[in-house]
Amino acid sequence: MEFLLELLPKAFALSLATLFVFLFLRLVFSWWISPIQTYYKLKRNGFRGPPPSFPLGNHKEMIKKKKNAEVFSKLEYSNILTHDIHPIVFPYFSSWQKSHGKVFMYWLGTEPFLCVADPEFLKKMSAAVLAKRWGKPSVFKSDRDPMFGSGLVMVEGNDWVRHRHVITPAFSPLNLKAMASLMVESTNRMLEKWVTQINSGNQEIDVEREITTTAGEIIAKTSFGMNYENGREVYEKLRALQMTLFKTNRYVGVPFGKYLNLKKNLEAKKLGKEIDKLLLSIITTRKKSISKGKPQQDLLGLLLQDNKVEGRQGKTLSTQELVDECKTFFFGGHETTALAITWTLMLLAKHEDWQNQLREEIKEVVGDKELGDMNMLAGLKKMGWVMNEVLRLYPPAPNVHRQARENIKVDDLTIPNGTNLWIDVVAMHHDQTFWGKDVNEFRPERFKDDAHGGCEHKMGYLPFGFGGRMCIGRNLTFLEYKVVLTLLLSRFSFTISPNYCHSPSILLSLRPTYGLPLIVQPL
Numbered sequence: 001m002e003f004l005l006e007l008l009p010k011a012f013a014l015s016l017a018t019l020f021v022f023l024f025l026r027l028v029f030s031w032w033i034s035p036i037q038t039y040y041k042l043k044r045n046g047f048r049g050p051p052p053s054f055p056l057g058n059h060k061e062m063i064k065k066k067k068n069a070e071v072f073s074k075l076e077y078s079n080i081l082t083h084d085i086h087p088i089v090f091p092y093f094s095s096w097q098k099s100h101g102k103v104f105m106y107w108l109g110t111e112p113f114l115c116v117a118d119p120e121f122l123k124k125m126s127a128a129v130l131a132k133r134w135g136k137p138s139v140f141k142s143d144r145d146p147m148f149g150s151g152l153v154m155v156e157g158n159d160w161v162r163h164r165h166v167i168t169p170a171f172s173p174l175n176l177k178a179m180a181s182l183m184v185e186s187t188n189r190m191l192e193k194w195v196t197q198i199n200s201g202n203q204e205i206d207v208e209r210e211i212t213t214t215a216g217e218i219i220a221k222t223s224f225g226m227n228y229e230n231g232r233e234v235y236e237k238l239r240a241l242q243m244t245l246f247k248t249n250r251y252v253g254v255p256f257g258k259y260l261n262l263k264k265n266l267e268a269k270k271l272g273k274e275i276d277k278l279l280l281s282i283i284t285t286r287k288k289s290i291s292k293g294k295p296q297q298d299l300l301g302l303l304l305q306d307n308k309v310e311g312r313q314g315k316t317l318s319t320q321e322l323v324d325e326c327k328t329f330f331f332g333g334h335e336t337t338a339l340a341i342t343w344t345l346m347l348l349a350k351h352e353d354w355q356n357q358l359r360e361e362i363k364e365v366v367g368d369k370e371l372g373d374m375n376m377l378a379g380l381k382k383m384g385w386v387m388n389e390v391l392r393l394y395p396p397a398p399n400v401h402r403q404a405r406e407n408i409k410v411d412d413l414t415i416p417n418g419t420n421l422w423i424d425v426v427a428m429h430h431d432q433t434f435w436g437k438d439v440n441e442f443r444p445e446r447f448k449d450d451a452h453g454g455c456e457h458k459m460g461y462l463p464f465g466f467g468g469r470m471c472i473g474r475n476l477t478f479l480e481y482k483v484v485l486t487l488l489l490s491r492f493s494f495t496i497s498p499n500y501c502h503s504p505s506i507l508l509s510l511r512p513t514y515g516l517p518l519i520v521q522p523l
C-alpha cells in the first residue's frame with residue numbers, strides 16, 4: 001500500500017506530462033501541419049495565391065495594405081469622387097487579383113479561403129451544389145454569433161430549409177403592403193426634424209446617420225413591432241453590438257484570435273445576451289396577445305401566427321429561433337437598405353439631371369396618391385434603374401460567403417471540403433471585361449431594357465447574392481427604397497456639401513467612412 005502511495009505522484013506527473021505533450025502536438029498539428037497540408041492540396045488543384053505564414057495566414061499583409069490604401073485614398077481620392085472603389089475597399093484582393101487571377105486562395109489565420117471574382121467559375125460552382133448543401137464559414141458563424149445566432153443567414157442543411165420555408169410567406173407583397181404606412185410615418189418624422197434644422201439656419205445634414213437611424217426604426221417596427229417608447233433599448237443595444245464587433249481589427253480564423261480582443265468579445269457576448277433577453281420578453285408578450293386574438297401584422301406576428309397553424313409540426317420555429325430571426329432581420333435588413341438610399345442620395349446630389357428626372361416621374365406616377373400600392377410603386381421605372389445602378393457601383397453587401405461541405409468539381413479543379421468561399425461582389429460589379437469601358441460611370445439607363453444592366457455574364461451582377469440562398473428581404477427593400485426616396489425627393493433637393501470626404505469602406509457593409517453631409521434645400 002505504502003509503495004503504491006509513493007508511486008502515485010510520479011504517475012500523476014507522468015500523465016500530466018503526457019497530456020501536455022499530447023496538447024502541444026495537437027496545437028502543432030492544427031496550427032501548422034493541417035493548414036500546410038490543405039495549402040498544398042489547393043495548390044495541387046491549380047489554385048494560386050499570396051504565400052501565407054501560419055498561424056496568422058495573410059492577416060498581416062491585409063492589415064498593411066488596408067492601412068496604406070486608407071492613407072492613399074484620403075490624399076488622392078477624397079475630392080475626386082471616383083466610383084472605381086475596388087482598390088479602395090478591398091486593396092489586398094485588388095492587388096492579389098492582378099497577380100493571381102480572378103480566382104485565388106488566401107488565408108484568414110488557419111482557414112483556407114477561395115476568393116472568386118469570375119462569374120463563369122461561380123456559375124459552374126453554384127450549379128454543382130444545392131442551396132441546402134452549402135455551409136456558411138464556421139469562423140464567421142462563431143465570430144458573428146451574438147448578431148445572427150442560428151438565424152437564416154447562418155443556419156445550414158435541413159434547418160435552413162425549415163427556416164426559409166417558414167419565413168418566406170411573411171415577405172410576400174401582400175404582407176409587406178401593410179408595412180408601407182409604418183415607413184411613411186418614420187420617414188415623415190425624420191423630415192420634420194430636417195425642416196426644423198434647416199429653418200434654424202443649418203442646411204447641412206449628415207444624411208447617412210439620419211437615414212440609418214430611420215431605417216433601423218423601420219426595420220424594428222416591421223420586424224418585431226417595436227415602437228419608439230418600448231424599443232429604444234433594444235435598438236441601441238443592437239447598434240452597440242454591431243459597433244463593438246466590427247470597429248476593431250479582428251484576427252478572424254487565427255487560433256485563440258478571440259483572446260487578442262478579449263474585452264471587446266466579452267462586451268459583444270454580454271450585449272448579445274441582453275438583447276436576447278429583451279427580445280424574449282417581447283415574444284412572450286406577443287404570444288399572450290395572440291392567444292387573446294390580437295395578432296400584429298409585422299414579421300414576428302406573421303411568424304407567430306404561422307407557428308400556430310395546425311399540422312405544421314416540424315415546420316415551425318422555436319422561441320430561441322424566433323429571437324435569432326428578429327436579430328437577423330435587424331442586422332441583415334436595416335443598414336443594407338439605409339446604405340442603398342444613402343449612396344443613391346450621394347449619386348443624385350452629384351447628378352442633378354437624374355434627381356430632376358426622378359422628381360418628374362414621382363409627379364406622374366404617384367401624384368397625390370397614398371404610398372404603399374405595390375403596382376403603383378412598380379410604375380416608378382426610372383427609380384428602379386437608379387436603384388440597380390447604385391447597388392452595382394456601391395453594393396451595400398460587398399461580398400457573399402459559402403463554405404464547401406463536400407469536394408466540389410469545377411471543370412478539372414476540385415475545391416476541397418471545408419474550403420471557405422468569398423465571392424467578391426465589388427470586383428465583379430466593377431469589372432470592365434463584362435460591363436464595358438464606362439464601368440465606373442453612373443449610368444442608370446443601362447438597366448432600361450435589361451435586368452442585368454447589359455453585363456455580359458448573368459452572374460456578374462449579384463447585389464442580393466445567388467441561388468436558393470438569395471436575399472429573402474428583397475421585396476421589403478424595394479418597397480422601403482421607393483417609399484423613402486419618393487418622400488425625400490418630393491420635399492427636398494440635394495447637393496454635395498464641401499465637407500463630404502469620399503472614402504467608402506467596409507464595416508460589414510459598404511459605407512461612407514465619414515458619413516454623407518449634403519446640403520438639403522426645401523423645394
Ligand code: HEM
Pocket residue numbers: 152153154164219328329330332333334336337340395396397399400401462463464465466467468469470471472473474476477
Ligand atoms: C439593399 C438591401 C439589401 C441587400 C443589398 C441585401 C443583400 C443580401 C445578400 C448579398 C445576401 C446573401 C445572399 C447569398 O448568400 O447568396 C442576403 C441574405 C439575406 N438577407 Fe438581405 N439584403 C438587403 C436587405 C435585406 C432585408 C431588408 C432583409 C430582412 C429584413 C434581409 C434579410 C436577409 C436574410 C435573412 C438573408 C439570408 C438568406 C438565406 O441565407 O437564406 N436583407 N442579403
